[in-house]
Amino acid sequence: MEKQLQELCSAIITGATNSTYETVNEDEATHHVLLGSAINYQGGVIASELKPVVLHLPKKPIIRFQVEEGDVVILARGNAIRSAYITKEIAERNVIVSANFILLRPRSSDLLGEAIVAYFNTPAGKSLLEGMSRGGVINNISASSLKKFSFPHSSLFQQERAIELFRASRDVYQSALQLAEQEKRTAEACIFQLLNGETLPC
Secondary structure, three states: OEEEHHHHEEEEEEOEOHHHEEEOOHHHOOEEEEOHHHEOOOOOEOHHHOEEEEEOOOHHHHHHHEOOOOOEEEEOEOOOOEEEEOOHHHHOOOEEEEOOEEEEEEOOOOOOHHHHHHHHOOHHHHHHHHHOOEOOOOOEOOHHHHHOOEEEOOOHHHHHHHHHHHHHHHHHHHHHHHHHHHHHHHHHHHHHHHHOOOOOOO
């Protein structure tokens, strides 16, 4: 069974334009803005990549661009379209989304945000997401096209199972990546020692 995302979300909106905020030092910031560099390829947000800003709009209008725990953000412009889940840690940093993003607020009684990210991180899901993009030089997904996207509507139990598998596969991938990086550094150190005539310890 499928439903349009607009039936499963209370909000699907494009992020704030550059004129809405101004970059400042961390100690001067009232908010942080989410940029493309802060989204990794495993469906997460890199907290250290959030940019400190102050706002040029009153609090009430800007709150529509501010993320909440459970939201999903989709990087909708560029050649690396991807999605991420908003955790409590990220939401507590007063984060607003830039205009390169579309913010989705799923109704938790129908659809879990992390299930959306898990779906769009599968090869089939990525293909469908990228298939919505339009544009010549710069690809772009519009909020209106995302609202009409037909999303598989499974039970909350099935969504939770899918999320568990998504987290487990992500953890395994990250562990393997860290191990590969460690082995690469070790090999590079050995190569340097050998080519400098040194003897490697047994």
